[in-house]
Amino acid sequence: MTNVNLNTTKTSFLFLASTTLLLVPLSLFLVLKNKSFILEWELMSVSSAPITVPLILDPVGVTFSLIVCLISSSVMAFSLYYMQEDPFKNRFSFMIMVFVGSMNLLIYIPSLITLLLGWDGLGVISFALVIYYQNPSSLAAGMITALSNRVGDVMILISIALVANQGHWNIMSMWHSTLPPLTTFSLTMCVMVAGMTKSAQLPFSAWLPAAMAAPTPVSALVHSSTLVTAGVFILIRFFYFLSQTESFTQALLFISVLTTLMAGLAANTENDLKKIIALSTLSQLGVMMSSLALSLPLLALFHLFTHALFKALLFLCAGTIIHENMSTQDVRHIGAVWSSLPTTTINLNIANLSLCGTPFLSGFYSKDLILENFLFLNNNILMVVLMFLATGLTASYSARLTLSVLWDHKKTSSPAPKNSPESLPEVAIPMATLALCAIAMGYVLQKSLVVFINTPFIPQMQKSFIPAVSLAGLWVGYTLFSFQKAPSTSSNQSLPLFFLSLMWFAQDLSSQGTLKPLLKNFKSISKSLDQGWVETGLSQVLKTSASALVKMNRHITDSLPIYAFPQLMVLISLLCYYLV
Numbered sequence: 001m002t003n004v005n006l007n008t009t010k011t012s013f014l015f016l017a018s019t020t021l022l023l024v025p026l027s028l029f030l031v032l033k034n035k036s037f038i039l040e041w042e043l044m045s046v047s048s049a050p051i052t053v054p055l056i057l058d059p060v061g062v063t064f065s066l067i068v069c070l071i072s073s074s075v076m077a078f079s080l081y082y083m084q085e086d087p088f089k090n091r092f093s094f095m096i097m098v099f100v101g102s103m104n105l106l107i108y109i110p111s112l113i114t115l116l117l118g119w120d121g122l123g124v125i126s127f128a129l130v131i132y133y134q135n136p137s138s139l140a141a142g143m144i145t146a147l148s149n150r151v152g153d154v155m156i157l158i159s160i161a162l163v164a165n166q167g168h169w170n171i172m173s174m175w176h177s178t179l180p181p182l183t184t185f186s187l188t189m190c191v192m193v194a195g196m197t198k199s200a201q202l203p204f205s206a207w208l209p210a211a212m213a214a215p216t217p218v219s220a221l222v223h224s225s226t227l228v229t230a231g232v233f234i235l236i237r238f239f240y241f242l243s244q245t246e247s248f249t250q251a252l253l254f255i256s257v258l259t260t261l262m263a264g265l266a267a268n269t270e271n272d273l274k275k276i277i278a279l280s281t282l283s284q285l286g287v288m289m290s291s292l293a294l295s296l297p298l299l300a301l302f303h304l305f306t307h308a309l310f311k312a313l314l315f316l317c318a319g320t321i322i323h324e325n326m327s328t329q330d331v332r333h334i335g336a337v338w339s340s341l342p343t344t345t346i347n348l349n350i351a352n353l354s355l356c357g358t359p360f361l362s363g364f365y366s367k368d369l370i371l372e373n374f375l376f377l378n379n380n381i382l383m384v385v386l387m388f389l390a391t392g393l394t395a396s397y398s399a400r401l402t403l404s405v406l407w408d409h410k411k412t413s414s415p416a417p418k419n420s421p422e423s424l425p426e427v428a429i430p431m432a433t434l435a436l437c438a439i440a441m442g443y444v445l446q447k448s449l450v451v452f453i454n455t456p457f458i459p460q461m462q463k464s465f466i467p468a469v470s471l472a473g474l475w476v477g478y479t480l481f482s483f484q485k486a487p488s489t490s491s492n493q494s495l496p497l498f499f500l501s502l503m504w505f506a507q508d509l510s511s512q513g514t515l516k517p518l519l520k521n522f523k524s525i526s527k528s529l530d531q532g533w534v535e536t537g538l539s540q541v542l543k544t545s546a547s548a549l550v551k552m553n554r555h556i557t558d559s560l561p562i563y564a565f566p567q568l569m570v571l572i573s574l575l576c577y578y579l580v
Helices: 002-033 059-082 089-108 112-130 136-162 171-176 181-198 207-213 216-222 227-237 246-269 273-293 297-324 342-356 362-376 381-407 425-452 465-484 487-492 495-501 506-558 560-579
Strands: 037-046 049-057
Touching: 002 059, 002 089, 049 059, 049 089, 059 089, 059 216, 059 297, 059 425, 089 112, 089 216, 089 227, 112 136, 112 207, 112 216, 112 227, 136 181, 136 207, 181 227, 181 246, 207 216, 207 273, 216 273, 216 297, 227 273, 227 297, 246 273, 246 381, 246 465, 246 495, 273 297, 273 362, 273 381, 297 342, 297 362, 297 425, 342 362, 342 381, 342 425, 342 465, 362 381, 362 425, 362 465, 381 465
Parallel strands: none
Antiparallel strands: 037 049
16 A cells, blocks of 8 residues: 555656656747737536636746646655555645645636635645544634635635626626726625635735644645735736726725735744744735735746745745754754755755845845835835835844754754755755755746836845845854744743744734624623523423422312312202292
């Protein structure tokens, strides 16, 4: 059975790798020619009305699908190492393939009603993957993930109903139709909320760190190119329709900047390795959303592509470190990884530097352009200040993570393994592929995407703000590392740091804050009705009533001669009176 499971994972890897190779020439052709094709498959015809399934092949969708398949194949190869002891590898591989298929369905189908299949498929499979390790904490995380995403599903259903009178659900033609102002506003809000739930923007941010209960290969896939990016991608698809509503960009800018800031503050106080990386994902999702709010959808897509590549590499490195440290995820108990896993250390540094926007790495080309546009465009000064503060926090938690996990010699680290996982092809090849992409893909994508983006021109002094903020963030990260590097001080966390680690009470608002009062009331109702009047109270009333009736009947029966004798005497007296 083990061989069958192993071959299933290998078959999935080979399928995804071959799909990636097939998409490379198609993506190059569509990008270089700047052409799009829409194919329609007619399922049936009812009363001369054809029912078709459209399929769109455009540079945006095919390139995104290429990156999804590239990362998925790398994750599937890494799973051969990470999930080697798991008894359900066959089930795991099947769920990953369905998950990737749902994402590609979301990418290639431009019909709103058919898109729901991929959208809902991502939500259902993500729940199954989050609860993969069957324990109470995983189930709780899975419930938060599922319920948060169901809000987005409801918004998509409402959107389908709102545009039903158009006679079609084609996203590409939606903005050519004239809808009533109220319908346009309602549809805009529904699609925006749907995108916010999938991409974990405030106030729906609690599920994203909770989803770290899933296996690390799943986290690499979910937080790089599939589930969390689906919200950003759907807003990019709808952007030309959504931008007709002026309040859309204003609301999205406010929410995305606050999400970026909140995630940066929480990541600097978090001690779980995977949750730090998850919060960094949340921070970069806020950057993508803010780019959309600046009316730069292609720049948001550019950052989505580059972020997917280095974030997948970051999770694979974290998975290797966790696996070799006996599933330890607390950064205060992991240290000096460079001595036992040197290649992983190099790859982790590449991914972290790209995340910080280090020049000439992939993250630099997209993130630097977004920050320059914040300075160039006419924006609210408060939003600009908060975004640059969040940028400094990105460098801060990246430095803290690197210093704490890779270079801290004062912690007890696991000894160097006799058979290093870095020598295994299922670990070395995915990491090398993603590291190469994290270095060079930003330059390649810049040549194909940035030509459609207006280049901002800002003074040299403003341009120097970006590296200055990043350097200040590195210093803050080193300061936090020096204060928090002793594991013995973990129970003496100060009140401000504890407050920042709560993600501005997002977890309470998403779970206990809203559900606990309702559940408490329902518990009281259940105790009073279901377990009270319905079971014991009603039966007790019936029992008491029956007992009273029995007593009354017995009393009447026993007292019948007493009551009958006077009545008999009255009757005899009347008879005697009338007869005599």
